[in-house]
Amino acid sequence: MNYLITGSGGQLGQDWVRYARRNNLNFTAVTSSGLDITDKEKVHQFLKTEKPDVVINCAAYTKVDQAETETEKAFAVNADGVKHLAESCRTIGALLVHYSTDYVFAGNLADRDTYPRGYTEEAPRNPSNIYGKSKHTGEIALIGSGTEYLLIRVSWLCGRYGSNFVKTMLRLAKEREEVSVVNDQFGSPSFAFDVVEKTDALIRNNLRGTYHISSNGELAWADFADQVFQESGTGTSVKQISSEQFAAKAKRPAYSLLCNKKMEKAGIKPLDWKDGLSRLMKQLNEDENLS
Numbered sequence: 001m002n003y004l005i006t007g008s009g010g011q012l013g014q015d016w017v018r019y020a021r022r023n024n025l026n027f028t029a030v031t032s033s034g035l036d037i038t039d040k041e042k043v044h045q046f047l048k049t050e051k052p053d054v055v056i057n058c059a060a061y062t063k064v065d066q067a068e069t070e071t072e073k074a075f076a077v078n079a080d081g082v083k084h085l086a087e088s089c090r091t092i093g094a095l096l097v098h099y100s101t102d103y104v105f106a107g108n109l110a111d112r113d114t115y116p117r118g119y120t121e122e123a124p125r126n127p128s129n130i131y132g133k134s135k136h137t138g139e140i141a142l143i144g145s146g147t148e149y150l151l152i153r154v155s156w157l158c159g160r161y162g163s164n165f166v167k168t169m170l171r172l173a174k175e176r177e178e179v180s181v182v183n184d185q186f187g188s189p190s191f192a193f194d195v196v197e198k199t200d201a202l203i204r205n206n207l208r209g210t211y212h213i214s215s216n217g218e219l220a221w222a223d224f225a226d227q228v229f230q231e232s233g234t235g236t237s238v239k240q241i242s243s244e245q246f247a248a249k250a251k252r253p254a255y256s257l258l259c260n261k262k263m264e265k266a267g268i269k270p271l272d273w274k275d276g277l278s279r280l281m282k283q284l285n286e287d288e289n290l291s
């Protein structure tokens with residue numbers, strides 16, 4: 001099986017490349033400069049030449065606040081780009097594995113009553129910011145494209161590469177004794193290494209359709225930060241603040257827990273979030289010792 005990894009310079013893309021190397025997969029990886037997915041003709045030519053069996057789309061516009069003003073750019077990558085990949089995959093008969101986000105859901109705290117174990121794959125989508133809307137439009141394009149697909153939603157993505165919440169907290173812990181973190185947005189992290197391993201399991205088990213890959217447990221960002229500081233032994237404390245006090249440009253979901261039941265029913269056991277964090281912290285320590 002030949003894999004093509006798009007957006008391979010990003011957080012998830014780099015973890016995919018690492019996994020592919022370590023598992024001796026036949027793969028080609030392209031960064032944004034090697035293949036711009038907004039260029040329909042180039043996408044088509046590239047896929048026709050490479051003829052992958054599976055395309056893993058890690059390319060995305062992920063700047064949540066900037067998307068509020070760079071709307072066109074967000075839609076070009078997250079909606080049109082996905083459409084181009086899906087059309088080309090259909091033409092060559094490849095499976096398209098695409099990643100989406102918890103931000104496609106409304107994210108109201110009241111939804112916890114309906115989905116106490118997290119939003120299910122089939123829950124109605126109603127994004128509240130531009131990034132979420134662009135990703136939702138990409139989902140619609142993929143589902144309607146007629147290509148074979150795996151649509152995988154992840155949340156609070158953290159890995160050893162790129163920038164993410166865990167790495168930001170570790171950096172701030174070196175500079176400050178106390179860090180302010182919101183305590184009124186609830187969800188659960190997806191760990192990049194785990195997302196990659198589980199995605200490959202879904203592919204190999206011939207599963208298709210929509211799946212959530214997150215970790216088990218519900219927490220607030222403030223709890224997440226607290227656990228990072230405890231694990232790292234920095235002695236830094238968390239000052240709990242509200243989303244209003246943090247005042248980000250784009251509206252964030254108050255509740256964005258993803259239900260992992262469907263994946264579990266498929267025989268793929270979700271990670272507990274604290275175990276996932278411990279494994280990520282080990283990876284980050286290894287990387288620091290190597291550099």
Ligand SMILES: NC(=O)c1ccc[n+]([C@@H]2O[C@H](COP(=O)([O-])OP(=O)(O)OC[C@H]3O[C@@H](n4cnc5c(N)ncnc54)[C@H](OP(=O)(O)O)[C@@H]3O)[C@@H](O)[C@H]2O)c1
Pocket residue numbers: 006007008009010011012013031032033035036037038058059060061062077081099100101102135154155156157158162163
């Ligand atoms: N990060 C999160 O917390 C989070 C949460 C939920 C879901 N997700 C989803 O998970 C997936 C992976 O996210 P991530 O954190 O790995 O994102 P990331 O680190 O921002 O990586 C995205 C990659 O896409 C590339 N890219 C941007 N525009 C492109 C284009 N037109 N053509 C080709 N490549 C392009 C970027 O390259 P340049 O840097 O060169 O632009 C970057 O390498 C995305 O679908 C994202 O929406 C992420």
